[in-house]
Amino acid sequence: KLNHNYAMSIFDLGELLTHSQVLVNQLEVYADKLQQRVDLVDSYIEIMKEKMAQAEKRDSEPLSSFPFMRHMQTDWANILWHLEQQPGEAQATAFSLLHSELPTAKDVREAVNGLFRIQLIYNVNGSDMARGLLMGVQHNYSLTAFEVHTMAKYLVEAEEYIVAKDCISVALDLYLADEANWDLYEQQGLSSDSLYELHVEVLDNLSADKEMPLALMMAAMKRYPESQNLKRALTRLEMSVRIGEEPQGQEMEDVFSYFRCCSSECRRGSRLYCLYNSKATAFLRLAPLKMELLSLDPYVVLYHDVLSDIEVLALKSLAKGHLVRSVSHNVTETENSEDPHRTTKLVWLDRDSDLSHSVVSRMEILTEDMTSLDLNSSEPLQVINYGIGGHYAQHADYFTEDGSDPHLPDRIATVMFYLSDVPLGGATVFPLINLSVLPKKGSALFWYNLDHRGHGMSSTSHSACPVIVGSKWIMAKWKNRLPQLFRRPCLREQ
């Protein structure tokens, strides 16, 4: 069975709609066949009754008995043949061919993880999530007891009992309030028993000493929803239950800075400004770029309106159909492996591959105009689409801290284009410098990863916050350090 990693890309999730259409069509064909069969059997019943009535009326002379005998021999054999036919065999084959294209239990688990991430980072409770109320905005969707029960089940599997408890009580509430549909629930395998059973399992697993303070805290939060202190304490408690230990001091501050800057845009000092950049390359004298200075150290700028809608469309069309799940380098394994900290699909727009297109070279040159850094030996452009609650946990884009390997093609700078707006969530956050940027289609971030000595700057570590609503597309370009000898020379150490 192929793994489509449906939870990893909102775009690829669209394929399921096509599959669903095919399956519904097949089911309709099956229903038609069954209906034809019922009609046929009904007509046979009529015929058989008729024959029986005729036979009863006749006396037993040979000539009039013969039709009945013939009927009893051939007609019933015929009916037996019909009974033995399996209706829907062709449809079953069609189903099983498509089955490998459908989401797996792993996909659903990964989707639940995405929703859990949204709950945790944006502080959304289960009942609001089920009602479609996210960060104070009412969305046009709601979850039923089915989905919330599924979430609870997977959360229990992942031993996330605190959130599972919230989920299972929401699932129970939804179920109890929907009595009219209990039969439907039962038919699809969800009974009140299974809900209560899961509830008990969750309560059983919540250790008494942590559940009590948490319950008290929740009650207090209800009474003082505005209290930032309570909110912090609650998050700390939840994290301690989740991770088993409390993060300390600075680490905790970074977590809060991350949560806060995911929820609303964080901007740095007031001495920063906007300008038209007409100097980075000669071409910019003709076509200056709108530049917003976001941070001086590390140097981070945001270019506005650098891509047209047509360019964005062209880049996404190149990527569509070629997206593959992101993998990460893992020190313990020889091969790159799936990474729960990076839930996206991507494609490299290699200039030498099938995906080369004039827009790709134009984009490459644009990154040179934006950075005045040499393009040579840098990695190809990478187009990325995020999944359900898709995120990229905190990381730095450089490979070594101290520039210890001068031959390593380390990434001196990153250019990151936003290829879509994201209605809710999906900000790029630099927690250590209290900075976040909300995605806006057509704009691009540029920052240096390495300092003037070629050492990685840990202050550039950054994250992509979980996407709550929308399909987030970005395109990244990492510039290689080596060819920048004359563009950005090393400075002598002071």
Ligand SMILES: O=C(O)CCC(=O)C(=O)O
């Ligand atoms: O999507 C984002 O906002 C950040 C992505 C990122 O950091 C990366 O791809 O290296």
Ligand SMILES: [Fe+2]
């Ligand atoms: Fe990054």
